[in-house]
Amino acid sequence: MTGVDQEKTGLGNYFIANYPPFSFWKADYVPDALAALNRPPVPGTPLGLYLHIPFCRKRCKFCYFRVYTDKNAKDVEVYLNAILKEVELLSQTACIDGRKLDYVYFGGGTPSYLSATQLRGLMERLKAIMPWDGAREIAFECEPGTLQQHKLQTLKELGVTRLSLGVENFKPEILQYNGRAHLEEEIHRAFGWARELGFDQINIDLIAGMVGEDWDNWRSCVQKTIALDPDSVTVYQMELPYNTVFSKELKELKVIGNDEPAHSIADWPTKRAWVRYAFDEFQKAGYDISSAYTVVKNKAKTQFVYRDALWRGADMFGTGVASFGHVNGVHVQNVDTWEAYVEKLNKGEIPLGRALPVTDHQRLVREMILQLKTGHLDRDYFQKKFGADILTEFADGYAKLESEGWLIVTPNGVELTPDGFLQIDRHLPAFFEPQHLSARYT
Structure with missing residues (x-):
């Protein structure tokens, strides 16, 4: 493209x-x-x-x-x-x-x-x-x-x-x-x-x-x-x-x-x-x-x-038809039709439709890319929570985005530039795991 x-x-x-x-x-x-x-x-x-x-x-x-x-x-x-x-x-x-x-x-x-x-x-x-x-x-x-x-x-x-x-x-x-x-x-x-x-x-x-x-x-x-x-x-x-x-x-x-x-x-x-x-x-x-x-x-x-x-890893019960949530390290979504949703609950069943267990590394990536939308990443936060130095582990991705003018790497973390604020979603896949890079998002 x-x-x-x-x-x-x-x-x-x-x-x-x-x-x-x-x-x-x-x-x-x-x-x-x-x-x-x-x-x-x-x-x-x-x-x-x-x-x-x-x-x-x-x-x-x-x-x-x-x-x-x-x-x-x-x-x-x-x-x-x-x-x-x-x-x-x-x-x-x-x-x-x-x-x-x-x-x-x-x-x-x-x-x-x-x-x-x-x-x-x-x-x-x-x-x-x-x-x-x-x-x-x-x-x-x-x-x-x-x-x-x-x-x-x-x-x-x-x-x-x-x-x-x-x-x-x-x-x-x-x-x-x-x-x-x-x-x-x-x-x-x-x-x-x-x-x-x-x-x-x-x-x-x-x-x-x-x-x-x-x-x-x-x-x-x-x-x-x-x-x-x-x-x-x-x-x-x-x-x-x-x-x-x-x-x-x-x-x-x-x-x-x-x-x-x-x-x-x-x-x-x-x-x-x-x-x-x-x-x-x-x-x-x-x-x-x-x-x-x-x-x-x-x-x-x-x-x-x-x-x-949510951007800091909270659990959330996502209730209602097709609703999304996250519990104990697993992404969840309810069934996505009215009929299936009501039927499962009439049977006394939690109406889950699909899910995905998330690895520790994926939780790290998730929090990092979502928090980047705030314009700031705190290096110490990720070190304390995940035992990971994001500036080292994701150095290539940050170096690329910094060279293109979307962010600035500091000793304490990362700061978005004004241009980065306007289109950060477009650049978040730089931190995706390889198997997720070319896949359809939804």
Whole structure:
């Protein structure tokens, strides 16, 4: 593949969320996952809970998650009962061993699709099974158009600390064409209610490079976000994973490198320029860069516990259809269809679909590449935890990336350069084990 081809926005995953790649996770390893659930944890390992709420008003054309837009109230009840049953089964496994939840994350799909009554019933029953009173973070994803003031009040009463608003863009035409269901006025209304209710942290998500985006509108989106003054902002670069509506329409999408009309998608250099502009503007407004995708208003009080715990090797129960998790050195994923998920839980079975035992070296690589996204690696951290000197063991990879200008090696670790922040995911395979280098990521 030529350098020009690599800079086009084509099919496939750019964002690296885990290691080893998902394509190596197999159903044959499910017995290893069950064994991991039934042994005590490594002392000192935090435990988190992820809940996948797979309902949406519309399916975003760039979404590759397991979501449903055709379920009725009875279906929702069936699913919520199933996920509660899954949490109950997991709460009885030996890997709990008295641990309290460090964080809870409601993702989707659209968790805020649920009514206030449904949310209260779900959360109160969850707390009875697996209390989260001592958790450092309760994070909740929202689609602005699904929010009402009383629903936000319910979330605040039930202990949600970080509210993440999936804004993505402000322009109605772009939102509509990309499959988003909300409108700009709903963004401002929902944000205002959330601010009035005093949530500890309000995060806004943006996507650089949605189909139809151009420079003028992107500048407007950044300035409108700054005007809202959220506690943190997450900025993703648009990609085209397999199994999305856009991946099937790729031939119809014009790949561009500058301003073009609607139904075009920016190439990677353009998207990186947009993210650079956003980060520069946020920094001028008093934000600090927290990772390759996030800026925060106040580093002292603004946290991403879910992210940081996972990137430092925490265990996590990933509950819900097709959900991912990690327990006692084994990556796990649930079965990926509604029918199989509900059926297994009706039988009283933990609904695992595939898994992968991870070696000590792979755990080291995983933590190292994920933490590199924060812009900084602490040499001593890896020496103490893994007994490994990352600057020696991965010297060739770091030397290559340093020579290309993506990072700087220091006596104490590694620091990303500004250019490195914009495209670190692209360079993480430099540290993959040989058998994973040419494999499909998912």
